[in-house]
Amino acid sequence: MVAAENDERGTTERVLTLLGLLQQRRVWTGPELADRLRVTPRTVRRDVERLRTLGYPVHAEHGAGGGYRLGAGQELPPLLFDDEEAIATAVSLLVGADRTASGTGDAALRALTKLDRVLPARLRHEVRALAGAVESFGTGRAPVDPEALMTLARACRDEVEARFGYPSASGPHERRVEPYRLVASDRRWYLLAYDLDRDDWRTFRVDRMTDVATRTWRFRPRPAPDAVPYVQEGVASRAYPYRARFLVHATAETVRAQVPAAAALVRPHDSGHCEVLSGADNLDFVLMHVLLLGHSFEVLDPPELATRCRVLAQRLLTAGTTVPDTASRNPGSSPPGAHPA
Structure with missing residues (x-):
């Protein structure tokens, strides 16, 4: 029997549950949602309208194979994140999705998939660019400026030169590089790049960069070292x-x-x-x-x-040799755990 519509869970909790269901599967029929939420189809329709009012693009299709479907939004729903928060969340999920040993990888990947479904096109493109430019080893790294990460990820994806301020023994200097990969270690984010002024491969800590920007110059990719081992070895040699x-x-x-x-x-x-x-x-x-x-x-x-x-x-x-040999001093005794023949 369908539960009363003034269910004690309340409207807010029910609407959030509806949103979670729409994120789990591509299409739900009205009766299926009503059964899962234990309300009437009419209440489902009203809750769908509430989601639309909040900015979630829920599409309804009639006929065979039709139902409710959550589409990609034209703008972020106001109850979730602004642009910076969405990208910061995606950065965390991208790294978390690689943590198979900790058991959180699958959950992070599912969460990232849900986020990808409802992101507006401009942000979904940015997050996917970051996904293609990130590798990691270890866990628990320190936070960095998400805008710097996104700028470097776009440069890796688009194969354009990047520039940034970077400290050295003689003071800060501008570096011009061909960026290849972002690598997340257990403590830091690093950029593997070809340093144009030093004519060699280098790794740079992203948290030490300032004024990160891309240039208009495109580059032809060089044969690059394997990012993770190169950064691991470089970090060990410097640290x-x-x-x-x-x-x-x-x-x-x-x-x-x-x-x-x-x-x-x-x-x-x-x-x-x-x-x-x-x-x-x-x-x-x-x-x-x-x-x-x-x-x-x-x-x-x-x-x-x-x-x-x-x-x-x-x-x-x-x-x-300084440890007393109790067995030699007590010939009749047996070592702990030994049994007579």
């Missing part, structure tokens, strides 16, 4: 005074599951080995972390780290 490279006796897939993406770069070596590149404030620290992976490994770089391994190994052996 830490020491870098180390190891050959680990385990597959790259196994080690990647053990090491956060922002902590080390893992490269396949052969069917049973991988290379691990990591940085730290001191070599003992990075050595300890590789040791805790639980796999055999070899030091590839730097040479002094191999020497350090031998020093630490001798120190551990010496420490082990």
